[in-house]
Amino acid sequence: MRTLLLALLAGGLLWSCFRSSDEDEVAAGHELAPAGEMLTPEADESGAAIGAPVARIEAPTAPREDAHRAAPTTVAPPPPAPKSVPQTQPVEASAISAPPEGPPAAEGQGLEVELGALLVHAPDRVEARLSSLEGELPASRAKLVRIYAALALGDGDRASKLAQGLDDEAGLRAEEVDFARRGAQRGGAVPAASSTAGPLLRGARLALLALEAERQAREGRTRLAALQMTEAVLTELSSPWTVEDKTLVRWGERLEEWAQKTRWRRDAEWPSIDVVVQPGESLIAIRKRVVAQHPELLVCTGLIARSNQLRGDIVHPGEKLRIPTERVSVLVDLSAHWAFYRIGDEITAAWPVGVGKQGSETKPGAYRVGDKRRDPMWFPPGQEPVPFGDPRNPLGSRWIELELPDGRATHLGFHGTNEPESVGKDASQGCLRMRQADVEELFEILPAGVTVEIQG
Numbered sequence: 001m002r003t004l005l006l007a008l009l010a011g012g013l014l015w016s017c018f019r020s021s022d023e024d025e026v027a028a029g030h031e032l033a034p035a036g037e038m039l040t041p042e043a044d045e046s047g048a049a050i051g052a053p054v055a056r057i058e059a060p061t062a063p064r065e066d067a068h069r070a071a072p073t074t075v076a077p078p079p080p081a082p083k084s085v086p087q088t089q090p091v092e093a094s095a096i097s098a099p100p101e102g103p104p105a106a107e108g109q110g111l112e113v114e115l116g117a118l119l120v121h122a123p124d125r126v127e128a129r130l131s132s133l134e135g136e137l138p139a140s141r142a143k144l145v146r147i148y149a150a151l152a153l154g155d156g157d158r159a160s161k162l163a164q165g166l167d168d169e170a171g172l173r174a175e176e177v178d179f180a181r182r183g184a185q186r187g188g189a190v191p192a193a194s195s196t197a198g199p200l201l202r203g204a205r206l207a208l209l210a211l212e213a214e215r216q217a218r219e220g221r222t223r224l225a226a227l228q229m230t231e232a233v234l235t236e237l238s239s240p241w242t243v244e245d246k247t248l249v250r251w252g253e254r255l256e257e258w259a260q261k262t263r264w265r266r267d268a269e270w271p272s273i274d275v276v277v278q279p280g281e282s283l284i285a286i287r288k289r290v291v292a293q294h295p296e297l298l299v300c301t302g303l304i305a306r307s308n309q310l311r312g313d314i315v316h317p318g319e320k321l322r323i324p325t326e327r328v329s330v331l332v333d334l335s336a337h338w339a340f341y342r343i344g345d346e347i348t349a350a351w352p353v354g355v356g357k358q359g360s361e362t363k364p365g366a367y368r369v370g371d372k373r374r375d376p377m378w379f380p381p382g383q384e385p386v387p388f389g390d391p392r393n394p395l396g397s398r399w400i401e402l403e404l405p406d407g408r409a410t411h412l413g414f415h416g417t418n419e420p421e422s423v424g425k426d427a428s429q430g431c432l433r434m435r436q437a438d439v440e441e442l443f444e445i446l447p448a449g450v451t452v453e454i455q456g
Helices: 002-027 110-121 123-131 139-152 156-162 174-185 199-218 222-237 245-259 283-293 301-307 436-445
Strands: 272-276 320-324 328-333 338-343 346-352 365-374 398-403 409-415 426-428 451-455
Touching: 110 123, 110 139, 110 199, 110 245, 123 139, 139 156, 139 174, 139 199, 156 174, 174 199, 199 222, 199 245, 222 245, 222 346, 245 338, 245 346, 272 283, 283 301, 301 320, 301 436, 338 436, 346 436, 365 409, 398 436, 409 436
Parallel strands: 328 451
Antiparallel strands: 272 320, 328 338, 338 346, 365 398, 365 451, 398 409
16 A cells, blocks of 8 residues: 555656646747748649648748739738737728628618618609608608608709608708708708718718719809819729629719810910020920929920820921910829829819739829830840830830839839720739720820829
8 A cells, every 4th residue: 555655646746846847848938839920721633721720920921023013912811819808900981892780770881881872873863762762761761762762863943842741750860950941941052061971971962062063164163163172083983882884984074074175275274384486496396495494393295285186296487385374284094994183183084994804903102203115125034125016025115214202113003905894803914904995095295203103
């Protein structure tokens, strides 16, 4: 018996020593799998993952040669929070890819986003949609939508009748009520709004902006019309619903039509400096002279010619030319697949563009216009150059290089395409494809050095 007790005591002491040794190893950081190490999932022969993947921290890699593509970013997972702390974090509304389901009156709720989009794109279909939502939308908010739809259709009398007693309705924000009431009182004019965060209010204001722009143009205030329509376009691009291509086509055509009466007329009102053509001067020489005297200006011969309604590049001694002084810029919206040419705060032209396909996504950011080439040669990586006119050359008739702000090359640019059906889609290797006529127009009026902003 004594022998058995001694054996048990010795075994316990030995186990305690081994356990203490293991704990010392863990404390010293000698776990079998170090903290933060990511293990790749196993895969079968087809490449499909087997079992749950385990996070892994990748070592940083050198930039790829095709720097215009968006490089994948690996982010280490955050450490788990204590059980007593909720693991949910507040997020911005814009970060939510799909509105969560919830009460109909909830901010950013999917149903109100849909109705807000209808107010802009098809206000004549709002009533039918409301009728199909019997019981899904509170009566007060359905009434608000009807008032907004009447305003969007230019029916101020109906909006005014519906707005009676709106102040007493429950479930409405004071700003929503105020916008509806003032909109009805002003006969369709766009009331000011300190916020358009809600989709219904945003949709109503957008619809009224476009409607009011048309009215201003009819009454001869074309410049004001263009500024209001520009605001409508930019608001549409930042809205929570999917941009409708037909709407951008319609608004873009109106902006280009109005620009012919304002920005592209020599006798219209726009900021400029005057120069007189000297004997023997060409348009190229005039541009060089202007830039030498005003180095802050970014102009090109095509912009000067179009602003002065010149036919080609022919000028005559003694002729007075106006040089536009407001800065040109281009905005590209990748999700909408559109590019917008701006002079100052005004959009004067808009074109659909093809953007990078999956795996070769066009990288958002700020760029500047670099080299511009007519009839460009194509230099495929690791292959012989392909001359212009060769069926294998995908660049079309123009190439407009985009550089980083510090002048570094990106191999990203605007160009034409031998696949016009790909314009408006995710189809390129990262560049911005345009129809031939569109890229040729942009080429002529886009000065080197101007900013091109690409947004997602």
